Amino acid sequence: MGHLATVATCSLNQWALDFEGNAERIIESIRIAKERGAKLRVGPELEITGYGCLDHFLEGDTYLHSWEMLARILTHEDCQDILLDIGMEGDKVLMGGRPVIHQNVRYNCRIITLNKKIILIRPKLFLANDGNYREMRYFTPWTRTRQVEEHYLPRMISDILGQRKAPFGDAAISTLDTCLAAETCEELFTPGAPHAGMSLAGVEIFTNSSGSHHELRKLNKRIQLMTNATGICGGVYLYANQQGCDGDRLYYDGCAMIGINGKIVAQGSQFSLKDVEVVTATVDLEEVRSYRYQPSRGLQAALNPPYPRVEADISLSEYGEAVDLSIGPTKEIEVRYHKPEEEIALGPACWLWDYLRRCGGVSGYFLPLSGGIDSCATATIVHSMCRLVVKDCTEGDPGVIKDVRRVCAEPQGSQWIPKTSQELANRIFHTSFMGTENSSKETRQRAKELAEVIGAYHVDLNMDSVVKAVRDLFSFVTGKTPTFRVHGGSRIENLALQNIQARLRMVLAYMFAQLLPWVRGAPGGLLVLGSANVDESLRGYLTKYDCSSADINPIGGISKTDLKSFIAYARDEFQMPILHDFITAVPTAELEPITHNYVQSDEADMGFTYDELSVFGKLRKNYKLGPWGAFEKLMHEWNGVMSPRQIADKTRNFFWYYAINRHKMTTITPAYHAEAYSPDDNRFDLRPFLYPPFTWPFKKIEAYVAKVTAKEEKKE
Structure with a gap:
């Protein structure tokens, strides 16, 4: 039996600028980690502020409140006797000998703490600065690798902790039985990842705190990088990630993991409504040492420049008579990968629930349901959201139960819990078929049947009189009456008449979204959902300010090809045979008149x-x-x-x-x-x-x- 250490990582559903809420979730994760016997707890990147603060990282208030929340965490009774790796930004003041020369520099930092003492402030070395990320807009990378300086702590921290300064820089932590070091998100994705040099310097445990967003098929890359890192270098790898929508377009998909020597031994959920999820494992430090016993590695380690170390007076493993021989290391598991169809069913659904429960004064969603596959996919994702909420309510999750009662405006003291997804959908999901003379009976019927299966409150209407009123107004003002192409009109007339219908649908959608709860005697308004897919946006095959204009769009980053696969999956998984009719229907905007030899087709229109x-x-x-x-x-x-x-x-x-x-x-x-x-x-x-x-x-x-x-x- 070697040296067994129980370690913990987590996924937290943080919300940008929700300082107190974020701190509470951090403390809860620490409490759970300690209950499970962990001596080390790792949290997501920038977990105190939330990752998506964006330009709020330029504000002094953000830094002030971060230190205030850190003080709350460090002094909390549940946060003692455990080594903590906490994510926050830092406003570093570089001082030469005494506080005379001040150069303010902002960093994305890890704060390593133990028993009301800051052991190390570790700034991020390589910043994410492409795609969705603009970290160099807010932070500066730490360029002094393997160097540590003294950082003078804010007075509020000094007064509380009795600690005036702390090490700041690129260093490792030496405990009584092992050595660990922090790697932050993007650093794992770089060609010269820090863990390689760290491992040669004797670091046995790597922590990675991430704010990594969900993309279809992206989890494979993360896991491959982690298993490759410890497969080559040996070691224990703790991966923490944010989970949920923290106020932006991104959904952080959690999936906290623990690996050792190229194997994954613990994996959290990738999509979850839970605010706090802690993943623990018991690892054998002797397995790391044995794994690294190769002469070639030893030669490289001997030539490797040393890492500066700071000491933490804690042992992650038990020794001597305290060792419980009945407890062994956590065994390797088979990693769970969701199919892309499942990812579409789960990711946007969780994102929608976060958005709904955190949007004040809102009591649900409104969707113009056309009878086509795009709005069908949006409606089905809402159905998936309702299924997830009902499942967690049935399992007794207090946070989800509290949120669902609040969103549904249940009176204080209510014990109501939705028993089916349809029951919940009838309270929070509203749909409407906005037909014209160009709409077919088939699309109208598909929309109605889908709404019934999901349980949505559905409104079926014709808007020809509204379209005619606008057209007549134009004719009255100009003396000219535009006609459709099939009736001899020009291309510009044809396009304008299609756009009238599309834009009026947007106006009606917002009117119904504001007033339908009032009609039903419920408070609040509804958020309007869009349903334009990524390929139509790319081609520009949509009307500006039509039904593509909404509050949020759960399918706006998903291809039509993937949406079709998702609907086929949902048809079987959710037992919704009606979805088959949407898959086989020809995609059409139904904005032009149907004749015996012409039916508008999206793909034909687009070319x-x-x-x-x-x-x-x-x-x-x-x-x-x-x-x-x-x-x-x-x-x-x-x-x-x-x-x-x-x-x-x-x-x-x-x-x-x-x-x-x-x-x-x-x-x-x-x-x-x-x-x-x-x-x-x-x-x-x-x-x-x-x-x-x-x-x-x-x-x-x-x-x-x-x-x-x-x-x-x-x-x-």
Whole structure:
């Protein structure tokens, strides 16, 4: 039997700027860790403030309140006799010998504490500064690797702890029985990750505190990096992550884990409504030492520059007569990966619940339900949310029960708990089919049946009189009456008449969202849900300020291809046969009149299949290719499937439509981030919204096609 140590990591559902709430959840996680016998507890990145403070990290108040909450945590009776790794930002004052020269620098820090004493303040070395992250806007990376300085603590901390200064920098912690060091989020993803040098310097336990958001299929990469780290270097790896929506488009998907020597021995849930989830494991430190016994590693370790160490007067493992021989190390587990369809069912559902329960004065959601697959997917995600809430209520989760009673405006002292997802949906989910003369009986019926299956409060209406009123007003003012293309109208008339319907639906949606609770005798208003998918946003196939304009959009970062797979999954998993009709229906906006030889089709209108749009989205964003680069790539990818002429036309059309419609992304509804090629202009995809013609790359494409065509003609 070796040296057994019980360690704990956690996922916390923190909320940006909710200082007291965040502190309470941190203290609760520490209490649970201690109950389970852990001597080390690791928390998420920036857990005191919440990760998504964004420009609030530039405010002095944020730093002040962080120190105030840290003081509350460190002096709490439940937070003693355990080594704590806590995440917060720090306003570092560099001082030369005595407090004369002040240079204020902000850092993203880990605070390592023990028994009301700050052992080490460890700043982040490599900052996340791409995609959804702008850490260098707020923080400075610590560039003095393996160096430690003295940091003079704020007076409020000094007065409470009786500690005037603490080590600040890149160092390891030596306990009485082992050595540990902190790695923060992005550092694991870098080519020269700190854990490699740390391991050669004798560090046996690595802690990683993350604020890592959910993307479809992303968990695989995280786990691969962690298992590779300890598989090569040996060691124990504790991964903590934020969970939930902390006030932005991102959903942090938790999944706290503990690994040792390339194996995962404990894994938390990836999607959960719980505010606090603690993951513990018992690890054998001797397994790490044995795993590292290779001469080649020993030579590298001997040549490795030493890490400065600070001491913590605690032992993570028992020894001598205190060792309980009946307790062994936690065994390896099989890692749980959700299928992408499950991720869509769970991630946006948890995000929606967080948004609803934290949005003051709101009593539910309103969704324009068109009878198409996009609004169907949004409704099904709300159904999934209701299922999760009812499940946790049935299991007696006090936090979820409290939230659901508050959202449903139950009177104080009520013991009501929803027994089915339909019962809950009838209280908080409202849908409406907003039909016109261009709507089909089939879509109207699908919308009605889906609302009934989910349990939503459904309104079925015709808005032809409203559309006619606007059209008549225009005719009265201008003396001209626009007509649809199928009736002989021009393209611009046809488009304007479609947009009238789409934009009026938005106006009606907000009116119903404000007044339906009043109609039903309930307080509050409803949040309007959008249902435009990522591919239509990319192509710009939506009307600005139509039903795509809403409060939030749970499917705005999900591709049409993945949505179809999700609906097929939900049909079987949720036992909803009605969903099959949505899968097989032709996607249509139903904004033009239906004739005996014409039915509007989305893919025909766009000139692309949804699968093709997904490919272009990945080439543009993931591969970082412009028109010429995308054309070159597709000449290899689609060779034999399309001719060079067809590939050239597809490429030109995509980038032309993308460019002229890019302005729509400046006003797009905040959407759940799920896809790496999301065109969200506001945070993730920072590109212009006024483009020049792609003259030069288009000329290159045409020249190449002409050259290939000439060769083919010569062969013939």
